[in-house]
Amino acid sequence: MASFRTIDDLGDLTGKKVLLRSDLNVPVQDGRVSDKTRLTATAPTIKDLLAKGATVLVLSHFDRPKGKRVPEMSLKPIAPALGEVLGMDVAFVDDCVGAEAEAAVAALPAGSVAVLENTRFHAGEEKNDAELAQGMARLGDIFVNDAFSAAHRAHASTEALARVLPAYAGRSMEKELTALENGLGNPERPVAAVVGGAKVSSKLDVLTNLVGKVDHLIIGGGMANTFLAARGVSVGKSLCEHDLAETALSILAKADEAGCTVHLPYDVVVAKEFKANAENRVVNVHEVGEDEMILDVGPAAVEALGDVLKVCKTVVWNGPLGAFEIAPFDRATVALAKTAAALTQGGSLTSVAGGGDTVAALNHAGVSQDFTFISTAGGAFLEWMEGKALPGVEALKN
Numbered sequence: 001m002a003s004f005r006t007i008d009d010l011g012d013l014t015g016k017k018v019l020l021r022s023d024l025n026v027p028v029q030d031g032r033v034s035d036k037t038r039l040t041a042t043a044p045t046i047k048d049l050l051a052k053g054a055t056v057l058v059l060s061h062f063d064r065p066k067g068k069r070v071p072e073m074s075l076k077p078i079a080p081a082l083g084e085v086l087g088m089d090v091a092f093v094d095d096c097v098g099a100e101a102e103a104a105v106a107a108l109p110a111g112s113v114a115v116l117e118n119t120r121f122h123a124g125e126e127k128n129d130a131e132l133a134q135g136m137a138r139l140g141d142i143f144v145n146d147a148f149s150a151a152h153r154a155h156a157s158t159e160a161l162a163r164v165l166p167a168y169a170g171r172s173m174e175k176e177l178t179a180l181e182n183g184l185g186n187p188e189r190p191v192a193a194v195v196g197g198a199k200v201s202s203k204l205d206v207l208t209n210l211v212g213k214v215d216h217l218i219i220g221g222g223m224a225n226t227f228l229a230a231r232g233v234s235v236g237k238s239l240c241e242h243d244l245a246e247t248a249l250s251i252l253a254k255a256d257e258a259g260c261t262v263h264l265p266y267d268v269v270v271a272k273e274f275k276a277n278a279e280n281r282v283v284n285v286h287e288v289g290e291d292e293m294i295l296d297v298g299p300a301a302v303e304a305l306g307d308v309l310k311v312c313k314t315v316v317w318n319g320p321l322g323a324f325e326i327a328p329f330d331r332a333t334v335a336l337a338k339t340a341a342a343l344t345q346g347g348s349l350t351s352v353a354g355g356g357d358t359v360a361a362l363n364h365a366g367v368s369q370d371f372t373f374i375s376t377a378g379g380a381f382l383e384w385m386e387g388k389a390l391p392g393v394e395a396l397k398n
């Protein structure tokens, strides 16, 4: 697929400064980084650049300061946390542009790593301002983008900068793009998509794009209720967007035309209350009581869905099949995730998953290590599932 350049295309970088766009927007609690996943994710890129002799200047946004200096949103405390992950000292430079930053960067020892201050302290960042990008570019010789999770936004440090300096994909970006290409871009067929979660309205573009691309579309979660209701099923008190019935039917019609089989649950787990261990029963979708709500896909449907995955070579997954945060309505999600994981480990299935709740659900199922790839990007992963071009990725292609 290599339609963009990677670190492998870079030669000796001795004496060169690399501007590396990472995602250092990590959760911080009481001044300490509580989840280092994103730091660990970009570490291999930094190490490879150092091994080639470069000085690495890490650019990132942090939180939403909206173009102003907000001291609580400084990246300063992240520098030592990144240092711990890398096992070396990491310097901090108080700005990502301007004369002072240029002087501080010039004073760095060759072969060192520095975190530059929050790009969003500048209003031009979110405006994809060319002048800001020019200013950043004065600090370095080469641009490497390792922040797939920020690639759906055309910002100065993700898009404009890639058009000013020679641009390359970092290791983490490369891994994401390769996995996504194998998942939907050019997947081994048959390919299935699992789309769950609360609402149809938040994933309309995802569903519309997928029916034209996949062989099997598995719909679960609250959004399945909207489809069932559109087909005339009484869903009682279930979460359901009745006003989207027409939309749901047109998605089903489009699937039909494209030769995509849509799988909706035919048995479901229902309860009268939305709470852990609520009294519940398994029923056929046509037997949901007026005072009941559907909280999970039923065991017979889950088994059939597992059989679908068995004949597929690829699965792309976003969203839980049920209200997985509360027991026992996590069962369908856990069971299908385990099937996907086992098929992946057995070598017959490539499994790609992503999106905030999905990662939590797969962690809950204990299968995160067994999927081919799990993207930690939320918005960028969804926009990719919608079939949209991601500005940060497009800019790397030129």
Ligand code: AMP
Binding pocket: 196, 197, 198, 199, 202, 220, 221, 222, 223, 239, 294, 295, 296, 318, 319, 320, 321, 322, 323, 324, 325, 357, 358
């Ligand atoms: P999303 O953020 O759109 O992926 O939605 C995830 C949320 O959907 C989770 O918090 C689930 O609890 C919720 N959810 C999944 N299935 C159902 C359901 N049948 N009824 C209500 N909520 C559900």
